[in-house]
Amino acid sequence: EPEVTQTPSHQVTQMGQEVILRCVPISNHLYFYWYRQILGQKVEFLVSFYNNEISEKSEIFDDQFSVERPDGSNFTLKIRSTKLEDSAMYFCASSEGPRSDRGLFFGEGSRLTVL
Protein backbone atom coordinates (compact mmCIF):
# COMPACT_ATOMS: atom_id res chain seq x y z
CA GLU A 1 0.00 0.00 0.00
CA PRO A 2 1.30 3.51 -0.75
CA GLU A 3 2.81 5.33 2.23
CA VAL A 4 3.57 8.86 3.28
CA THR A 5 7.29 9.26 3.75
CA GLN A 6 9.06 11.80 5.92
CA THR A 7 12.66 12.94 6.20
CA PRO A 8 14.65 13.25 8.32
CA SER A 9 13.52 10.76 10.93
CA HIS A 10 15.43 12.66 13.58
CA GLN A 11 17.05 16.08 13.52
CA VAL A 12 19.00 17.79 16.23
CA THR A 13 19.49 21.53 15.89
CA GLN A 14 20.68 24.48 17.88
CA MET A 15 18.22 27.04 19.15
CA GLY A 16 17.79 29.84 16.63
CA GLN A 17 18.55 27.69 13.59
CA GLU A 18 16.14 27.05 10.73
CA VAL A 19 14.82 23.55 10.11
CA ILE A 20 13.07 22.09 7.09
CA LEU A 21 11.07 18.89 7.47
CA ARG A 22 10.15 17.09 4.29
CA CYS A 23 7.22 14.91 3.38
CA VAL A 24 6.17 13.03 0.28
CA PRO A 25 2.39 12.52 0.41
CA ILE A 26 0.62 9.68 -1.35
CA SER A 27 0.53 10.58 -5.01
CA ASN A 28 -3.23 10.77 -5.63
CA HIS A 29 -4.00 12.57 -2.38
CA LEU A 30 -5.09 16.17 -2.52
CA TYR A 31 -5.04 17.28 1.12
CA PHE A 32 -1.88 17.54 3.19
CA TYR A 33 -1.40 18.17 6.88
CA TRP A 34 1.22 18.77 9.51
CA TYR A 35 0.68 17.76 13.12
CA ARG A 36 3.07 17.78 16.02
CA GLN A 37 3.28 15.87 19.28
CA ILE A 38 5.33 17.16 22.17
CA LEU A 39 6.45 14.24 24.30
CA GLY A 40 3.62 13.02 26.51
CA GLN A 41 1.13 15.50 25.10
CA LYS A 42 -1.62 15.54 22.50
CA VAL A 43 -1.20 15.27 18.79
CA GLU A 44 -1.79 18.90 17.78
CA PHE A 45 -2.91 20.18 14.39
CA LEU A 46 -0.64 22.75 12.79
CA VAL A 47 -1.76 23.32 9.22
CA SER A 48 -3.59 21.85 6.26
CA PHE A 49 -2.81 22.49 2.61
CA TYR A 50 -4.96 22.10 -0.47
CA ASN A 51 -4.67 23.32 -4.02
CA ASN A 52 -1.27 24.87 -3.32
CA GLU A 53 -2.40 27.01 -0.46
CA ILE A 54 -3.05 26.82 3.26
CA SER A 55 -6.66 25.85 3.89
CA GLU A 56 -6.63 25.86 7.68
CA LYS A 57 -4.10 26.58 10.39
CA SER A 58 -4.04 26.50 14.16
CA GLU A 59 -2.92 29.12 16.65
CA ILE A 60 0.37 27.25 16.93
CA PHE A 61 1.14 27.92 13.28
CA ASP A 62 2.47 31.46 13.63
CA ASP A 63 4.95 33.42 11.54
CA GLN A 64 7.72 31.11 12.67
CA PHE A 65 6.25 28.36 10.51
CA SER A 66 5.69 28.05 6.79
CA VAL A 67 4.73 25.30 4.37
CA GLU A 68 5.16 24.86 0.69
CA ARG A 69 4.98 22.30 -2.07
CA PRO A 70 8.01 23.30 -4.09
CA ASP A 71 7.96 20.67 -6.81
CA GLY A 72 4.55 18.99 -6.93
CA SER A 73 5.62 16.02 -4.85
CA ASN A 74 7.37 17.22 -1.70
CA PHE A 75 5.48 19.01 1.04
CA THR A 76 7.73 20.86 3.45
CA LEU A 77 7.42 22.44 6.86
CA LYS A 78 9.93 25.17 7.61
CA ILE A 79 10.54 26.31 11.16
CA ARG A 80 12.51 29.53 11.40
CA SER A 81 14.59 30.44 14.42
CA THR A 82 13.80 27.28 16.39
CA LYS A 83 13.05 27.45 20.10
CA LEU A 84 13.48 24.82 22.78
CA GLU A 85 9.72 24.33 22.92
CA ASP A 86 9.67 23.36 19.24
CA SER A 87 11.16 20.02 20.24
CA ALA A 88 8.52 17.47 19.25
CA MET A 89 7.58 14.73 16.83
CA TYR A 90 6.23 16.26 13.65
CA PHE A 91 3.81 14.15 11.62
CA CYS A 92 2.90 14.74 8.01
CA ALA A 93 -0.35 13.27 6.73
CA SER A 94 -2.35 13.23 3.53
CA SER A 95 -5.87 12.27 2.51
CA GLU A 96 -7.83 11.73 -0.65
CA GLY A 97 -10.42 14.31 0.29
CA PRO A 98 -11.58 16.43 3.19
CA ARG A 99 -13.67 13.69 4.77
CA SER A 100 -12.20 10.63 3.22
CA ASP A 101 -13.63 7.33 4.39
CA ARG A 102 -10.06 6.09 4.64
CA GLY A 103 -9.01 8.84 7.02
CA LEU A 104 -5.62 10.45 7.17
CA PHE A 105 -2.52 8.56 6.13
CA PHE A 106 0.38 9.49 8.38
CA GLY A 107 4.09 9.39 7.87
CA GLU A 108 6.33 7.90 10.52
CA GLY A 109 7.22 11.30 11.87
CA SER A 110 10.28 13.50 12.16
CA ARG A 111 11.62 13.94 15.64
CA LEU A 112 13.04 17.42 16.16
CA THR A 113 15.30 18.10 19.10
CA VAL A 114 16.26 21.71 19.75
CA LEU A 115 19.25 22.24 22.04
Place this chain on the structure above:
Amino acid sequence: GENVEQHPSTLSVQEGDSAVIKCTYSDSASNYFPWYKQELGKRPQLIIDIRSNVGEKKDQRIAVTLNKTAKHFSLHITETQPEDSAVYFCAATSGGSYIPTFGRGTSLIVHP
Protein backbone atom coordinates in the same frame (compact mmCIF):
# COMPACT_ATOMS: atom_id res chain seq x y z
CA GLY B 1 -12.55 24.92 18.71
CA GLU B 2 -12.93 21.25 19.45
CA ASN B 3 -11.35 19.74 22.56
CA VAL B 4 -10.93 15.99 22.94
CA GLU B 5 -10.11 14.32 26.24
CA GLN B 6 -9.00 10.68 26.33
CA HIS B 7 -8.75 8.23 29.23
CA PRO B 8 -6.93 6.33 30.50
CA SER B 9 -3.44 7.39 29.48
CA THR B 10 -2.17 3.86 30.13
CA LEU B 11 -4.11 0.60 30.15
CA SER B 12 -2.60 -2.73 31.08
CA VAL B 13 -4.58 -5.95 30.51
CA GLN B 14 -4.00 -9.68 30.34
CA GLU B 15 -4.23 -11.43 27.02
CA GLY B 16 -7.83 -12.40 26.37
CA ASP B 17 -9.31 -9.62 28.47
CA SER B 18 -11.30 -6.73 27.04
CA ALA B 19 -10.00 -3.17 26.85
CA VAL B 20 -12.03 0.01 26.77
CA ILE B 21 -10.73 3.48 25.93
CA LYS B 22 -12.99 6.47 26.42
CA CYS B 23 -13.02 9.91 24.84
CA THR B 24 -15.13 13.01 25.27
CA TYR B 25 -15.48 15.93 22.91
CA SER B 26 -16.70 19.47 23.36
CA ASP B 27 -18.18 20.56 20.03
CA SER B 28 -21.73 19.28 19.58
CA ALA B 29 -21.34 19.87 15.83
CA SER B 30 -18.64 17.19 15.57
CA ASN B 31 -19.86 14.35 13.41
CA TYR B 32 -16.92 12.11 12.53
CA PHE B 33 -14.86 10.15 15.05
CA PRO B 34 -11.86 8.14 13.84
CA TRP B 35 -9.56 5.97 15.93
CA TYR B 36 -5.89 5.53 15.12
CA LYS B 37 -3.44 2.90 16.31
CA GLN B 38 0.28 3.61 16.55
CA GLU B 39 2.60 0.70 17.15
CA LEU B 40 5.99 1.43 18.63
CA GLY B 41 8.18 3.23 16.12
CA LYS B 42 5.51 3.16 13.42
CA ARG B 43 3.04 5.60 11.97
CA PRO B 44 -0.52 6.15 13.27
CA GLN B 45 -3.01 4.17 11.20
CA LEU B 46 -6.78 4.39 11.01
CA ILE B 47 -8.37 1.29 12.51
CA ILE B 48 -12.04 2.21 12.74
CA ASP B 49 -14.29 5.25 12.62
CA ILE B 50 -17.86 6.19 13.36
CA ARG B 51 -20.11 8.92 12.10
CA SER B 52 -22.73 10.72 14.13
CA ASN B 53 -25.66 9.07 12.38
CA VAL B 54 -24.91 5.70 14.04
CA GLY B 55 -24.42 4.68 17.64
CA GLU B 56 -22.18 1.66 17.24
CA LYS B 57 -19.89 0.07 14.69
CA LYS B 58 -18.03 -3.25 14.83
CA ASP B 59 -15.13 -4.71 12.94
CA GLN B 60 -14.16 -8.16 14.21
CA ARG B 61 -12.72 -7.67 17.72
CA ILE B 62 -12.99 -3.91 17.63
CA ALA B 63 -16.08 -1.82 18.24
CA VAL B 64 -16.78 1.85 18.71
CA THR B 65 -19.77 3.39 20.42
CA LEU B 66 -20.96 6.97 20.26
CA ASN B 67 -23.24 8.83 22.66
CA LYS B 68 -24.02 12.16 21.05
CA THR B 69 -26.07 13.42 23.96
CA ALA B 70 -23.24 12.91 26.41
CA LYS B 71 -20.59 13.77 23.79
CA HIS B 72 -18.50 10.75 24.40
CA PHE B 73 -17.30 7.82 22.35
CA SER B 74 -15.42 4.68 23.21
CA LEU B 75 -13.23 2.02 21.66
CA HIS B 76 -13.78 -1.56 22.76
CA ILE B 77 -11.29 -4.32 22.03
CA THR B 78 -12.32 -7.86 22.93
CA GLU B 79 -10.11 -10.92 23.34
CA THR B 80 -7.00 -8.77 23.39
CA GLN B 81 -3.78 -10.14 21.96
CA PRO B 82 -0.17 -9.03 22.50
CA GLU B 83 -0.13 -7.51 19.01
CA ASP B 84 -2.88 -5.12 20.14
CA SER B 85 -0.23 -3.41 22.29
CA ALA B 86 0.11 0.12 20.91
CA VAL B 87 -0.89 3.72 21.48
CA TYR B 88 -4.48 4.41 20.47
CA PHE B 89 -5.66 7.90 19.56
CA CYS B 90 -9.24 9.04 19.32
CA ALA B 91 -10.19 12.08 17.28
CA ALA B 92 -13.21 14.21 16.55
CA THR B 93 -13.96 16.25 13.46
CA SER B 94 -16.27 19.21 13.74
CA GLY B 95 -18.99 19.68 11.19
CA GLY B 96 -17.48 23.02 10.23
CA SER B 97 -14.03 21.61 9.56
CA TYR B 98 -12.48 18.50 8.12
CA ILE B 99 -9.50 18.62 10.48
CA PRO B 100 -9.47 15.91 13.17
CA THR B 101 -8.68 17.03 16.71
CA PHE B 102 -6.83 14.27 18.54
CA GLY B 103 -6.88 13.05 22.10
CA ARG B 104 -3.72 12.55 24.14
CA GLY B 105 -3.49 8.86 23.36
CA THR B 106 -3.79 5.67 25.41
CA SER B 107 -0.90 3.27 25.73
CA LEU B 108 -2.41 -0.22 25.73
CA ILE B 109 -0.21 -3.02 27.03
CA VAL B 110 -1.41 -6.58 26.59
CA HIS B 111 0.49 -9.07 28.72
CA PRO B 112 0.79 -12.62 27.36
